[in-house]
Amino acid sequence: MSADTIKAKVFRFDPSADAESHYDTYEVPFEEGMSAMDVLDYIYQNLDSTLAYYDHAGCSLGICGRCTGRIDGKPGLFCQTSVDGDVTLEPLSKEKALKDLVIDKDSLGKQRETAAGEQEGPAASDIDTVSTLTRREIEALISVPLIEAFIEEFGREKTLEVVEKAIASLARTAGTALRDVVGGDTLEYFQNKVLPLFGKGGALDVEVLDTTPSRVAFNVTRCRYADMYRKCGLENFGYILSCARDYSLIEGFNPKIKFTRTQTIMEGADFCDFRLSMEDA
Structure with a gap:
């Protein structure tokens, strides 16, 4: 050799x-x-x-x-x-x-x-050495021009419907892969193993409000994902490319986890309110 x-x-x-x-x-x-x-x-x-x-x-x-x-x-x-x-x-x-x-x-x-x-x-x-924030930026810079071209050709409503379905499917698969890699699907695993991946490199400032085996509540008080989309001039697509996929990712991680969120920084709020609970707990 x-x-x-x-x-x-x-x-x-x-x-x-x-x-x-x-x-x-x-x-x-x-x-x-x-x-x-x-x-x-x-x-x-x-x-x-x-x-x-x-x-x-x-x-x-x-x-x-x-x-x-x-x-x-x-x-x-x-x-x-x-x-x-x-x-x-x-x-x-x-x-x-x-x-x-x-x-x-x-x-x-x-x-x-x-x-x-x-x-x-x-x-x-x-799992890897590339931050999720960096991946999302690369993804956005590649995908948004394509999305805009499809919107011009096929219309906004139909294009975004297809994009949302595709992103949800990818996110669900990613959630399942994360569950398998971190070795568990409880709220504790999500908070201690999965959430830090998305906050890698200071991407998220998180304020934990409540944490029990059956419930996790936290606010994201600063989101550098939102900062990145705005910096790139892609704020109109930030929610669909990033925020919206959280629901499917958590479903893939454990379909028994109920996830609610009423506001996001990406949409103009002061913080994102993440509330997760275990349905059978």
């Missing part, structure tokens, strides 16, 4: 052909800044077209969460996790692998793989 290549050890399992799983190792040209997804793309396009994985998962921005897997044993997003040498790529749960790195997302949360010595529910900070 030359100094310009790396070895990628990839989990393989085809239920139609394999009695048990195994690993295949591939030599991949190395480029500075390449992601785990780039490694998989090279393997599929140049070495082995039978490899099954979520090809950029429909976004490649770390938004939908479908490409969540394990990179050298740690949970992360293939599209957002950088590779700097030999690497092992696995599904988030080997037991739930439908084929290779494609897993059964619907049942993943019911039975998590816990390797010997591994803590169940890895730290949320291990």
